[in-house]
Amino acid sequence: MLDIPLHVRVHVDALIAAQNDMNDMGVCDAIERNRPVGKPAAMSAPHLPKVAGIDAAVPLPAHTAPPLAEVSAEPPPGALIQDRLAGWVSDLTTLHELTERLARTSRLDDALHELLRAGATLVGARRGMVVLEPADGLGPAVTVGLGLAHADLGHLETVPRSASSFGRLLERASGDTGAVASPDLRAAGDTDPRLLEVAARLGYAASYAVPLATGDAGRLGAAVWLYDEPAEPVERQRHLVGLYGRYATEHLARVLEVERARTRVATVAEELxxxxxxxxxxxxxxxxxxxxxxxxxxxxxxxxxxxxxxxxxxxxxxxxxxxxxxxxxxxxxxxxxxxxxxxxxxxxxxxxxxxxxxxxxxxxxxxxxxxxxxxxxxxxxxxxxxxxxxxxxxxxxxxxxxxxxxxxxxxxxxxxxxxxxxxxxxxxxxxxxxxxxxxxxxxxxxxxxxxxxxxxxxxxxxxxxxxxxxxxxxxxxxxxxxxxxxxxxxxxxxxxxxx
Structure with a gap:
């Protein structure tokens, strides 16, 4: 058996043709006929080991894979599309699970707490606060915190409305549904001193606030999430929390109407x-x-x-x-x-x-x-x-x-x-x-x-x-x-x- 190194590649068709020529015309004629025309392109390349009956100068076949060093590092276009689709499916699944959990709430307090937890998951924050102040003035006015004690909520409410992100949202018109991002409170040159003082006391450096308002439900309030370090949600996170916020607003409007009806019934019963x-x-x-x-x-x-x-x-x-x-x-x-x-x-x-x-x-x-x-x-x-x-x-x-x-x-x-x-x-x-x-x-x-x-x-x-x-x-x-x-x-x- 011939001892052929593994790195030697042989084109089978070329080998068989060369052997037939050798048998029919003789070794010398066959060598002369199959001699390459002109000077080889790789004269300085090391010679391959010679094997009896095989010419080492036979060119590589077209289907032979190139060396690994020459393979491109860029993924094929299909892989990018699959990754993007997988990301969309993951986002939709997360959004579906969060909205399902919110839909199961029937009390106003439970719905507000679920809204804060879901929003913190979507924007990557640890703490937050939601302020419910319906624009129709019929109430109720409720403030709920996530990871914030009652005293912390009191400190946040001492900040002037025009200085805080959620306060500016509450003062907007009902049709304005844009979010307010404060990526770095200390780096911003126009931050209110009272806001800086409260932020330092509570230990947060950035915030992201979204309005709780839709065209049908009107303005119900605002939610804000607080970051311990300078940060802000990326475009994908903004889009997801925006979709969730619109659904949450509609759900809160329905729960709020039921809560008001319960309050009216209880008030009438107490008066009787x-x-x-x-x-x-x-x-x-x-x-x-x-x-x-x-x-x-x-x-x-x-x-x-x-x-x-x-x-x-x-x-x-x-x-x-x-x-x-x-x-x-x-x-x-x-x-x-x-x-x-x-x-x-x-x-x-x-x-x-x-x-x-x-x-x-x-x-x-x-x-x-x-x-x-x-x-x-x-x-x-x-x-x-x-x-x-x-x-x-x-x-x-x-x-x-x-x-x-x-x-x-x-x-x-x-x-x-x-x-x-x-x-x-x-x-x-x-x-x-x-x-x-x-x-x-x-x-x-x-x-x-x-x-x-x-x-x-x-x-x-x-x-x-x-x-x-x-x-x-x-x-x-x-x-x-x-x-x-x-x-x-x-x-x-x-x-x-x-x-």
Whole structure:
């Protein structure tokens, strides 16, 4: 076998042709015929090793790859297009994920925090602030920070509006949607001294602010992100945060409208309930009411009656929204009138209320619980119409008061059910509530009752002398996420502690 170095390249076709010529014409004639014309171009090049029957001067074939040193370092045009497409897909994927997370927010505060986090990701910042000031003047005016304490936000608000980037955006016209970049606050010659002082205190050197404004939503506010070192987002980042900001503005406009509607409903509900509780000797009162987002029409009442008596009532009407609130107001006002006339007989009060509801609003039902309390005798006469039983809480007992079973008001041709007498001992508290408190737990009713009983039994001894503290403890224990949920019914709790 021939020992041929690896760097020798042989053109197979040329080799076979040369061998055939040698066989037909002889070696000398073949060599003469295949001799290259003229002087070789690479006379100074080192000679390749000679192999029997092979001429080392045979030229390289056309398809032979050139030496590695001669290969161009530039990538083919297709690779550049693929890289650009991959970058676009990555940006669109990121933008889609961030907008999906924002779309899942239903509360204004959650939406503002999500806006700050997403914007910080897009522009490469660590801290930021959003100022919500709708141009229509209907509010609310809200300031939310990312990585900034409450005191830090206060320092930023001391900077004159004309000097800060987000302040200039808030003073613009609604149609102006351009961003404001401050790549280096210290290097800029016209930076306000107060802004430099606050920036040095908070430790940031650059900012990038975008308006929260679109043609349809108008101007809602502005968002600004802060850099620890001089910097500014590149063109790609500006484009992405601009797209995200326009979507966020439209989403904030929708959430803001819902938030305003909730606020209006809660305001109407609060105005329809007692502005303050009466002072009656021998009993301490406390009430907690949290309206649901749609206004469920749950209510409570406490009114002084003749002979140093006290009327206690809780109830709810079917439906939700403004119509339910209006019905709740009418029902509560009617009950107050009946209680003044014949409050010592709770059955008669609820019978009159049922007749009124059936005649004036035949398509609506309601539940109610009314108690005629005589603090001096430590006695309460109770009557209920389809309502949850009250809870009696004391040092030696925590138990539900067994009221008579009855259908809600408006469901029977004639409502009447016997009343029950309850005798709270000194220091005991009676808790009246609506079923919205139980439904907010998300548990079946039997388990919700058990949780309410456990929450009342677990009130610390030092808090049992204050009915407000008792109500707050029950709410914290029963609803750890807070009574102001994004959805759900009203929460009503009325506590009466007998001295």
């Amino acid at each position: 309930l007692p502005s303050r509780l009466p002072r009656v000797p021998g009993v301490q009162l406390a009430a907690r009411h949290h309206a649901g987002p749609h206004g469920g029409g749950h209510w409570y009442d406490a009114l002084p009656l003749p002979d140093a008596a006290l009327g206690l009532a809780v109830g709810s009407v079917s439906g939700s929204g403004p119509s339910a609130l209006a019905a709740m107001g009418r029902l509560r006002a009617s009950l107050r009138a009946y209680a003044v006339m014949e409050g010592e007989d709770p059955v008669a009060v609820l019978s009159d209320l049922e007749l009124l509801l059936r005649l004036t609003e035949p398509a609506r039902t309601a539940t109610a619980l009314f108690g005629y309390a005589e603090p001096a005798q430590h006695k309460i006469v109770l009557a209920g119409a389809g309502h949850a039983p009250p809870l009696l809480l004391g040092e030696r007992r925590t138990e539900f008061v067994e009221t008579s079973l009855s259908a809600p008001l408006g469901m029977l041709a004639c409502w009447e059910a016997p009343s029950v007498d309850v005798y709270p001992e000194p220091g005991e508290t009676v808790l009246l509530y609506t079923d919205g408190l139980l439904r907010r737990t998300g548990e079946p009713m039997d388990r919700a009752y058990a949780r309410l009983h456990a929450a009342a039994a677990g009130v610390p001894r030092e808090e049992r002398g204050d009915p407000g503290a008792i109500a707050d403890h029950v709410l914290r224990t029963l609803l750890p996420d807070g009574p102001r949920a994004a959805d759900g019914e009203d929460v009503v709790l009325l506590a009466a502690r007998f001295d």
